[in-house]
Amino acid sequence: MSSYFLSHARRFGVAPTAHYIAWRAADRIFGYMPYCCLVRQASGQRASSGREFEGVECRELALGDFALAVADGQYDVTERFLSEANAEEHVCFGAFSQNRLVGYAFASTRPTNIDADFRFHVPQGWVYSFKGFTLPEWRGKRIRALLMGAQQRLCDRLGLKGVVAFSAATNYPSLISFDRLGFRSIFSFAMVGKGQWRRLVRGR
Numbered sequence: 001m002s003s004y005f006l007s008h009a010r011r012f013g014v015a016p017t018a019h020y021i022a023w024r025a026a027d028r029i030f031g032y033m034p035y036c037c038l039v040r041q042a043s044g045q046r047a048s049s050g051r052e053f054e055g056v057e058c059r060e061l062a063l064g065d066f067a068l069a070v071a072d073g074q075y076d077v078t079e080r081f082l083s084e085a086n087a088e089e090h091v092c093f094g095a096f097s098q099n100r101l102v103g104y105a106f107a108s109t110r111p112t113n114i115d116a117d118f119r120f121h122v123p124q125g126w127v128y129s130f131k132g133f134t135l136p137e138w139r140g141k142r143i144r145a146l147l148m149g150a151q152q153r154l155c156d157r158l159g160l161k162g163v164v165a166f167s168a169a170t171n172y173p174s175l176i177s178f179d180r181l182g183f184r185s186i187f188s189f190a191m192v193g194k195g196q197w198r199r200l201v202r203g204r
Contacts, residue, residue, distance in 0.1 A: 058147055060154075
């Protein structure tokens with residue numbers, strides 16, 4: 001077992017780690033990955049000021065500026081994603097430390113691709129939060145909370161009901177983070193199969 005899985009087991013327990021390994025294997029072989037849909041309502045939530053700790057600032061980014069900031073290849077962004085984001089006018093938020101981009105997240109109120117095969121039609125009055133990323137050395141430092149605060153302010157500005165997001169059911173760090181940010185799971189689904197046989201199956 002790799003050091004990554006050993007670290008995962010120490011943090012989340014042996015059983016959750018075994019589930020994680022099994023799901024990853026099933027997805028590679030058969031095409032199967034379960035997801036949770038999570039929501040956070042705007043009412044009663046306190047939006048972050050954008051400066052949770054000294055030296056870090058969160059702000060909205062023009063997509064052209066974002067493309068320049070991630071040009072060195074360490075930010076998990078493809079040319080296809082940038083092209084779709086530009087064409088569909090997605091909103092990008094970046095977290096900066098001394099003008100260095102340390103994390104980002106996207107938001108949209110328009111139909112948005114979950115992946116190459118499925119498209120999510122955002123419910124009216126909600127904003128979809130997706131494609132969040134934090135540099136490894138900045139993880140665990142509340143970067144996601146900063147970015148969510150910025151998205152919350154977008155909800156307030158547009159008079160929206162709240163934020164909706166998806167997370168793989170095996171992505172325990174992400175689920176823990178969403179829980180701390182006040183999200184709750186409202187339904188689950190799975191992507192099953194490969195190629196032309198791939199389907200989305202609704203859970204609870």
